[in-house]
Amino acid sequence: MSVICENCALEVPDSFVCIVDNKSICIKCLRLERLFQCGHCNAPSPLANKVYLDNMDICLTCANAHYIKCNACSMRCDAEAIKDVGGYKYCLTCYTAKFTSCAVCAKVCQKRDMKTVDDEHYCNTCYQDLYATCRLCGNTFLREDMLHTDGRWSCATCNPRNEIMDAGYKPTPVFFGKESMLFMGVELEVECKKVQKTVDAIDMTEEFYLKTDGSLSEKGIELVSMPCTLDYHKNNIKWEERCKRMVGAGTKSHQTDTCGLHVHISSDRMSNIERMKLSWFFHKEIEPIRSISRRKVPFGRDARDPAERLKIIKTTKNYRNEGRYDYLNWHNPHTVEFRLPKGTLNAGTLIGTLELCDGAVEYTKACTINEIRNGSFDKFLMWCQGSKRNRARYSNLIAFFIKKEKWPVLKALKKSMLSKEEHFKIAEKEEVGLVAGPVIDADEVEDSRFTRV
Numbered sequence: 031m032s033v034i035c036e037n038c039a040l041e042v043p044d045s046f047v048c049i050v051d052n053k054s055i056c057i058k059c060l061r062l063e064r065l066f067q068c069g070h071c072n073a074p075s076p077l078a079n080k081v082y083l084d085n086m087d088i089c090l091t092c093a094n095a096h097y098i099k100c101n102a103c104s105m106r107c108d109a110e111a112i113k114d115v116g117g118y119k120y121c122l123t124c125y126t127a128k129f130t131s132c133a134v135c136a137k138v139c140q141k142r143d144m145k146t147v148d149d150e151h152y153c154n155t156c157y158q159d160l161y162a163t164c165r166l167c168g169n170t171f172l173r174e175d176m177l178h179t180d181g182r183w184s185c186a187t188c189n190p191r192n193e194i195m196d197a198g199y200k201p202t203p204v205f206f207g208k209e210s211m212l213f214m215g216v217e218l219e220v221e222c223k224k225v226q227k228t229v230d231a232i233d234m235t236e237e238f239y240l241k242t243d244g245s246l247s248e249k250g251i252e253l254v255s256m257p258c259t260l261d262y263h264k265n266n267i268k269w270e271e272r273c274k275r276m277v278g279a280g281t282k283s284h285q286t287d288t289c290g291l292h293v294h295i296s297s298d299r300m301s302n303i304e305r306m307k308l309s310w311f312f313h314k315e316i317e318p319i320r321s322i323s324r325r326k327v328p329f330g331r332d333a334r335d336p337a338e339r340l341k342i343i344k345t346t347k348n349y350r351n352e353g354r355y356d357y358l359n360w361h362n363p364h365t366v367e368f369r370l371p372k373g374t375l376n377a378g379t380l381i382g383t384l385e386l387c388d389g390a391v392e393y394t395k396a397c398t399i400n401e402i403r404n405g406s407f408d409k410f411l412m413w414c415q416g417s418k419r420n421r422a423r424y425s426n427l428i429a430f431f432i433k434k435e436k437w438p439v440l441k442a443l444k445k446s447m448l449s450k451e452e453h454f455k456i457a458e459k460e461e462v463g464l465v466a467g468p469v470i471d472a473d474e475v476e477d478s479r480f481t482r483v
Contacts, residue, residue, distance in 0.1 A: 035059055050074050068092055084108060100124055132156050145170075177236060192234050194225070194251055195241040206237055206266070207259030212388055213296040214263065215365070216255040218380070219289040219373050223280030225249055231275035237267060246288050257296065260388040260423070263381065270377035277375050284324065289373030291380065293387050294365040300391075302349075305360070307394040309349035310402050311410075312358050312368075313340040318407040322382060322430055323357075323371040344403075382426040389414055389424050 033044045035056035042056045048067040050060070055074075060067060065074045069086030079090040083097055083106050097106040102124035113125040115138055120128065131138050134156040145157040147170055152160065162173050162183035171185045205213055222228040229240065232253060243252045258267065283289040297305060312319060316336040320326070334356050343349055350360045357370035371383050393413055394402060411431060414424040421428070 048072070048074050070096060081106070102128065134160070192229055193240065194229075195239060197242045197244055197252075199239070199241050201239060204236070204256045205258075206256060207262035211259040211261070212391055213257035213259060214384055214387055215257045215294040216253075216263075216380070216384070217290075217292040217294070218253045218283065219243060219246055219291070220251060220253065220276065220281050220283045220375070221247060221286050221289060222249045222251060223282075225251060227279040228276055228281045231279040231281065232272055233275070245290075250288060257294070260384055263384055269380055273375045273377045273380070281375065283373030283375045286373065290369065291371040291373045291383060293368040293371070293383060294362065295368065295387050295391060296364065297360070297362075297366045298364050300395075303399075304395050305366070306343065306347055306349040307397060307399060307402055308366070308391060309358055309360075310340070310343050310399070311390055311394045311397075313337075313343060314402070315407040315410070318431070319370065319386070322379070322386060322427075324374070324379075325370055325372045378426050378430065382430045385414075385424045385427040389420075389427065 031044045032041045033047045033054050034041055035047065035058075036053045037055050037059040040056060046057045047054045048057065048060050048065075049055075050063075050065070055063075057067065060074060061077075064077050066077055066080050066087050067073070068075050068089040068091075069084075070088050070092035073089070075089035075091070081088045081090060081093045083093060088097070093106060096109055098109050098112045098119050099106050100112070100121040101118045102120055105121055107121040111122055113120045113122065113129070115125070115129060128140055129138050130141055130144065130151045132144070132153040133150040134152060137153050139153050141151070144151045144153060145161070146152075147157075147161060160172060161170050162176055162178075163170050164176070164185040165182045166184055167187065169185060173183065176183050176185055203215075207213065220228065228251065232238070232240075234240070237256050237258060239254055241252050241254060243250065246252070255263075255267070263269065283291075300308070313336045334351065336357070339351070339356065339358075351358065354361050355369070357368070359367040359369055361367075368383075368387055374380055374383075389410070393410055397405065411428065413420065415421045415428050
């Protein structure tokens with residue numbers, strides 16, 4: 031569409047016409063008057079007030095009202111295209127180059143201050159919540175796929191529990207199982223044919239760590255569990271699989287002169303009288319306990335004879351041992367350590383030992399001192415199979431003594447003992463213990479020097 035310039039009378043396109051004092055003036059005539067048409071408001075303005083922005087001539091009024099200076103490149107940009115970050119204004123080009131939003135919380139941060147994982151950007155807070163850097167290989171992984179030990183993160187490949195720590199290493203304990211139950215930690219000493227092969231066979235998980243021990247050879251290691259309840263040991267640790275793999279890797283424990291199996295039993299909730307009764311029971315019933323422990327007593331030069339210790343308990347009610355090497359060690363602040371058992375890679379023997387410790391604590395807690403003084407291990411075994419709950423809970427302990435046919439009570443036990451199938455039914459119905467039947471040690475060849483007779 032054409033328009034006649036009212037100043038020079040020339041016909042020009044309407045896009046080249048500006049309205050000045052209600053008259054249509056062409057751009058040429060406008061320039062002769064030292065004016066220009068603002069590309070934003072389309073109004074005439076003095077040439078002295080002209081600013082070139084967005085490929086247009088803009089008057090200062092529009093430039094100041096509708097354009098903002100970028101804090102990074104100092105260029106003026108349309109306010110609608112400006113990004114505000116913490117009170118600072120940035121054009122789209124500078125904003126895209128310098129900033130991005132967090133993939134989790136959408137907070138806008140400078141790229142230099144953000145962490146990038148798999149092309150995703152994270153602010154420091156979200157990154158620390160989700161990711162960690164492996165202290166060994168330096169790679170970044172989701173925390174849920176990593177292990178956190180003593181304030182340090184490690185990926186599954188660099189599992190820190192595959193490291194063999196010094197003998198004095200003691201991490202912060204992590205408890206596994208129901209809080210109301212008794213916790214027990216296992217220290218299983220083994221001698222390896224090839225150390226790394228044994229470590230691979232163990233398949234270290236968060237319930238364990240490895241350490242050296244002065245009583246073992248250069249190829250000896252100690253597998254230490256975190257405090258776990260008996261149910262957790264039986265149903266979650268997978269002792270049977272681990273033991274079979276270690277035997278397959280040429281690892282030995284029972285068939286050595288150096289390896290022991292130590293069980294740390296939580297003692298924080300025991301009163302002094304309960305501790306004394308437990309110690310009395312262990313020392314009084316030393317023969318059957320020696321049988322499942324597969325070791326003679328006393329078993330070390332610094333260990334007091336159980337008969338002497340029992341005499342002290344009876345006369346002074348002092349259950350504590352002088353040295354750390356008695357087979358019941360009360361020197362630890364939160365646990366009593368059962369040190370008598372010889373090392374074993376038989377899951378049945380190991381679980382049976384844990385059942386002995388758990389059962390002994392429950393049994394002695396319910397007994398009076400006179401009942402312990404006048405009682406017997408037979409009565410304890412009868413208690414272990416006296417209810418459906420106990421038969422399921424202590425099945426490996428009972429199976430051990432039935433298999434060895436040692437005690438007079440065994441005939442009565444055999445008559446009342448549930449079949450393997452019935453054990454399954456009880457465990458499933460009461461949700462107490464076994465996912466599988468009793469694990470009886472049948473694989474490991476006994477050392478003739480410590481044969482259970």
